[in-house]
Amino acid sequence: MLDKRATAIASPNIAFIKYWGNRDPALRLPANASLSMTLANLQTETAVQFDNLLESDQIEINGNPASVQAASRVTEHLDLIRTLSGLPSFANVCSLSNFPAGAGIASSASAFAALTAAASSAAGLDLDMKQLSILARRGSGSAARSIFGGFVQLFSGETDEDGYAEQLAPAEHWHLVDLIAVVTKEHKSTGSSAGHLLAPTSPIQAVRVQDADRRMAICKNAILQKDFQTLAQIVEQDSNLMHSVMMTSDPPLHYLEPESISIMKHVTRWREDGLAVCYTIDAGPNVHCICSFEDSHEVERQLRSIDGLLDIYRCSPGNGVALNTNN
Numbered sequence: 001m002l003d004k005r006a007t008a009i010a011s012p013n014i015a016f017i018k019y020w021g022n023r024d025p026a027l028r029l030p031a032n033a034s035l036s037m038t039l040a041n042l043q044t045e046t047a048v049q050f051d052n053l054l055e056s057d058q059i060e061i062n063g064n065p066a067s068v069q070a071a072s073r074v075t076e077h078l079d080l081i082r083t084l085s086g087l088p089s090f091a092n093v094c095s096l097s098n099f100p101a102g103a104g105i106a107s108s109a110s111a112f113a114a115l116t117a118a119a120s121s122a123a124g125l126d127l128d129m130k131q132l133s134i135l136a137r138r139g140s141g142s143a144a145r146s147i148f149g150g151f152v153q154l155f156s157g158e159t160d161e162d163g164y165a166e167q168l169a170p171a172e173h174w175h176l177v178d179l180i181a182v183v184t185k186e187h188k189s190t191g192s193s194a195g196h197l198l199a200p201t202s203p204i205q206a207v208r209v210q211d212a213d214r215r216m217a218i219c220k221n222a223i224l225q226k227d228f229q230t231l232a233q234i235v236e237q238d239s240n241l242m243h244s245v246m247m248t249s250d251p252p253l254h255y256l257e258p259e260s261i262s263i264m265k266h267v268t269r270w271r272e273d274g275l276a277v278c279y280t281i282d283a284g285p286n287v288h289c290i291c292s293f294e295d296s297h298e299v300e301r302q303l304r305s306i307d308g309l310l311d312i313y314r315c316s317p318g319n320g321v322a323l324n325t326n327n
């Protein structure tokens with residue numbers, strides 16, 4: 001008998017060139033291409049078992065039953081996989097992350113990458129990496145990138161089939177470090193999905209999207225050439241552009257806290273003083289300090305002297321999604 005169960009592990013990623021806003025919200029086709037680094041050490045492990053005795057999906061996240069909202073998003077994703085595989089059964093889903101959700105560390109990326117790999121394998125689908133990436137994107141846009149390790153680009157795509165990610169360079173290519181300065185572990189009040197819908201209400205969004213290919217090209221080159229100064233400039237500009245869109249949408253979204261701004265200013269000064277470090281911030285207040293491995297210990301030491309910091313996560317470039325074959 002076919003064992004309809006599988007477990008997968010995936011890591012979140014930090015976008016160097018971010019997407020914000022979807023050209024097609026239902027398909028989660030992003031308004032612009034994006035580029036990220038997959039993060040080692042942080043991970044979500046998800047087990048899925050289809051069981052024809054179940055009368056609904058049973059979803060547990062970090063030891064608790066999923067909220068109605070989270071559960072319906074998971075069920076919607078499982079419905080896609082049920083349609084593709086022809087398997088009608090409901091599933092038990094158990095997901096465990098080793099980092100806080102909803103605070104600007106892309107938990108939906110690792111969660112939907114792991115769910116996609118585990119559920120499609122459990123359902124007997126034999127998908128290649130591109131197909132997994134397309135399917136993961138339907139669950140969460142940034143999850144398409146977490147299918148791959150290292151440095152990853154996500155095409156914006158005109159149709160479902162061409163909205164996928166691919167690896168630009170493997171994790172070993174460049175030993176950058178992401179020091180995530182955690183200023184809050186609270187769940188953000190406006191999640192990315194709601195935020196994406198507001199993006200077109202900002203007059204800055206059209207300009208940001210129009211300029212995205214230029215930023216992508218500069219960022220790709222900087223990564224391939226391991227040119228930190230160029231990377232730093234474009235990563236910070238991209239993050240500031242996205243937050244400008246957020247702050248000028250209707251209603252405005254303010255993800256940055258005073259502590260975030262303070263860290264951004266410190267990072268700018270440290271770089272002027274010669275450290276290879278830059279900042280980037282997702283849809284939350286926590287600051288990702290991207291640095292060279294060589295300077296990362298000094299940056300961490302300096303970060304620890306700033307008031308109001310709850311924690312620092314240290315992440316190197318990590319691997320893509322993997323099925324856990326011990327299960």
Ligand code: DP6
Binds near residue numbers: 014015108
């Ligand atoms: C700011 O992938 O979290 O992190 O599809 O609603 O889950 P959903 O959105 P999500 O959006 C990512 C937004 C971002 C930028 C990025 O990672 O590119």
